[in-house]
Amino acid sequence: MTSENSNAPTLERVHHELKRRDLEAKSVERLTPSMIRVILIGEDLADFTSLAADDHMKLFVPDASGMMVMRDYTPRAYDNEARTLTVDFAVHDAGPATAWALSAKPGDRLQVGGPRGSAVLKGDIARYVLIADETGLPALGRWVEELGADVEVEAFAAVPGAEDEQDFQSDAKLTMHWIHRSEKEAARPEPFLNAVKTVSCGEGTYIWIAAEARVAKAIRSFFLEERKHPLQWMKAAGYWVHGQADSSEKSIGGSSAKPA
CATH class of the missing domain: 2.40.30.10 (Translation factors)
Structure with a gap:
């Protein structure tokens, strides 16, 4: 931990x-x-x-x-x-x-x-765990592709089916997990929680989460409460809110922000 x-x-x-x-x-x-x-x-x-x-x-x-x-x-x-x-x-x-x-x-x-x-992440990070649904997938894909060869990345992305998976080119040591669930399940945290329950959260691991707001909060709570991962080593954002058109919760919690 x-x-x-x-x-x-x-x-x-x-x-x-x-x-x-x-x-x-x-x-x-x-x-x-x-x-x-x-x-x-x-x-x-x-x-x-x-x-x-x-x-x-x-x-x-x-x-x-x-x-x-x-x-x-x-x-x-x-x-x-x-x-x-x-x-x-x-x-x-x-x-x-x-x-x-x-x-x-x-x-x-x-x-x-x-x-x-831009909120630029600063620190000695050896390993990233990136978790996103379709709305966070563009950010996850960009992050994976921009990371260097000196870090490990374990990424989890939820999409409706295998035909929705994407190929990312990365210099990082990437392990990609695709979670298949229907659009009707997009506001349920269980598919994510089942996928990440055994993920390693060792020293120097930074966790980033982008999904439906309640889903992002549930994943954050799992790592914070059950896995005892420090809040400063996480960032969670709700890219959309179920039942609320054009809503988001971009600052659910995580690393502290400092002005430039």
């Missing part, structure tokens, strides 16, 4: 210039049955900045009445030189951002704002 005071990691809050960017869809791909990938392009991306895999930016999309609304999404990948930004859309509801992605085609326009800031 990781010690409470063994150089616990911290989250350093780095603020970015808040800017709205007018972009164009370069390509639209049905990555899996439950995920759509849109690559956006535009000169406004020359100074785009995202320093953490679980950053969130705002997408401005029309709702059913035609009014523009904002929705939070992860910058899955970006390339300042190529002026590209990749966004993955989980097809799990009928919200306005999902509706935009389902009908999107090359040449369509989309405005993006932020990220307002």
